Amino acid sequence: MLPRETLATAQIPGGDTLTLISHGRDFVIMFGRDELMGTRMQFSEEQLAELTLAELARPAPRVLIGGYGMGFTFRAALAHAGEGASVTVAEVVPEILDWARGPLADLTGETLSDPRGEVVLCDVAALIDDANDGTCPKWDAILLDVDNGPDGIVRDQNSRLYTRTGLAKAREALNPGGILAVWSAAPDHKFTLRLKEAGFAVDVRTVRARPNNKGPRHTIWFARKS
Template structure:
């Protein structure tokens, strides 16, 4: 059996939790404590978060906000699916995650950090949602959230506000009419579905496998459209 090797660790701002980057043969994993947050063997559902959302957008040159860079699966999938005139903004709260992207994960990252359509910002995604609401920046055609393992603040307590009725209402107002809020989760949560509906969205929930060809664990993605 191949050993796991710790490459680096990072503290999470606003949390006592720690992220650990681990190599396992040719694969990489980011751990939150003892729990696996993401890894290169099971990235399909995070890519689908971008692809399935973009396929539903009517805007020809969408403006997209992604909450959480992670290993860049969602970001790269968005770039692959978008036109040359689209915009993708990414909010990442942990500085070391971006250092890993250009360091030990550079082969995975490729040249996407230099893509002119992308803008990676070191901040809380909630702050960028607030900016769209107060007119500091333009509104978005889609907001993709993969900052926790589901609709609660697992990674850091301040993330809880993203999934409250108030937080969801703010996300809704940060979208252009017909825009989509898409949220990745490791498991379904029917109460959260009702919360999205209560916040004024038309909601569809889909199960997506973690690996292509219908393999791996089943993950959940909510697609909540602003009416």
């Protein structure tokens, strides 16, 4: 059995510890004792971006992503967004970018130097608020992958994103026809209802963690602003 090696740790602001671990050729980010993400099960996070952009069907969308992680969603968004797109990631843990440029450099590739992309060290809720108060233009898509889902909060402050008030703010921050997409490790019927109550047209899909139709089943909500 291959040993696991701890490469680095980082503190989530106001939260638990993240640990970057290598396991042979694979990497894993642990949240406390739980596996948050890893290179063996990245497909659903890539699908978060790919399926959203396919549904959006706009040539140069303005996209906001909550959480960089290992960059799976960010890279997929850049790959499918088109030449004139703008993709912004909000990340609250600075060390995540150090890992992206260090131990995970082969995985990162040239993504962080893509002129269409930007990683901002801030709470994604702040950029949603900026779109609402006119500080920045509104978004065509908001992709949330900052937790293990609405019922799997990694950082206490993130809970507001999934409340009726938080969902209303996200809807207001979208352009007409825009999509709020939310990744989750598990289904959540009550969250589906909250999205509908916030005025979204909701499509819920189940996506495997691996592209060979294996691994855990993850849930993605696609909530469109009509």
